[in-house]
Amino acid sequence: MLIQSHHDIPYLANSSSRHKLDIYFPPISPATVPLVVYVHGGAWRTGDKSEFQKTAEGIIRASNYRLVVAVINYQLSNKDDESVRHPSHLLDTMAAVRFLITDQSYPGRSIVDHSRVYLVGHSAGAHLSTLMTLCPHLGFEHMQHIQGVLGIGGIYNIPKLLKYNSDYSDFIDMAFAPSQFADASPHHQAQNLHDQAQHVRFMIINSSQDELVPSEQATDFAGQLVSTGYNDITLIVRDLGGHDESLFNPKFWDIVVQFVFA
Template sequence: LDIYFPQICPAMVPLVVYIHGGAWRTGDKADFSYIAEGLIGVAGHRLAVAVINYTLSTRLVGSIRHPGHLNEVIKAVKFLVTDQDYPGRSIVDSRRVFLVGHSAGAHMSALMALAPQPAFQYLGNIRGVVGVGGIYNIPKLLKSNPDYSDFIDMAF
């Protein structure tokens, strides 16, 4: 995971965790540094942004499938919101964490927020979720877009 901090930080700041999309099969945290930098700028340098990776699905036998991606995202978010030590941690207010996900990332953000499990005990720190272009109803998606079955089958 990559964490971006404001250049000037007079006080503790909330944390936005960005979970990229890519149909569970494409994308890398490095591709989204501009989003982190843009969010920090728009917020007047009053927040930090973490951009996380998760293992992508492939056509190879034994490739990661759901819920493997979700479990990796949960692990990364848990690391960020519990009192773990990482560079810059001293300015992050882990009681003010927001999830932002795009497409498959929005799907995983929603699963974390709406279907809490015992592994999500720390979710009290999550103050909000923004899903952009989320995939929330896979059966309906496949019914209206049968050509999407390729990436759904690969990930699930």
């Protein structure tokens, strides 16, 4: 079955390529289906939605064409422009998800069940997806629509990641001021149980073969969520390939589908 797609849909009223998204959906659906919003990684400084068509289409096929997948862009940090730092990436992610929930005209919208939205983030994208969910006080007013967050290879504790590899300061200092390291870490924010997010299910995944992010980022964060009082936490540490390789692994696509339809 041919998967339909539309590209470069603006989610903010400007012409920036960083404020656009791609959407993939089955050609025929007898009913409305959940929406998966994929947030790419790249250390907050690289990555583009165009790189993840295979991932989006793989998830839809694994679901037997029962999902719509949106892949978003957001502003990226660089050494020459300090204006794009935290929380710029986070606010863009929130804007894209808000658009997908509230806009009535984007392609495929007619089959999206906007009450069943799932965020799937990789690496820095997992950081953004989980942080958005744990910080409803930042102004995301549609938390009731977010049913689940799945992070793979995620960065949840910035200070601890720097202790693991001090060379990572090259990209972390580009995206965050030192005074933000703790508060911008999902691990830190998970210390506060937010009423608006208690219903959200979390799945935290790290491949045992991830060469860039240690599994303790995932295990520590999952433990923090449990100890704080979030009710539905799944932790998976298994061989899904390397840090980026795991995204194109059919086993990962199956895990996403099982999470959504659990």
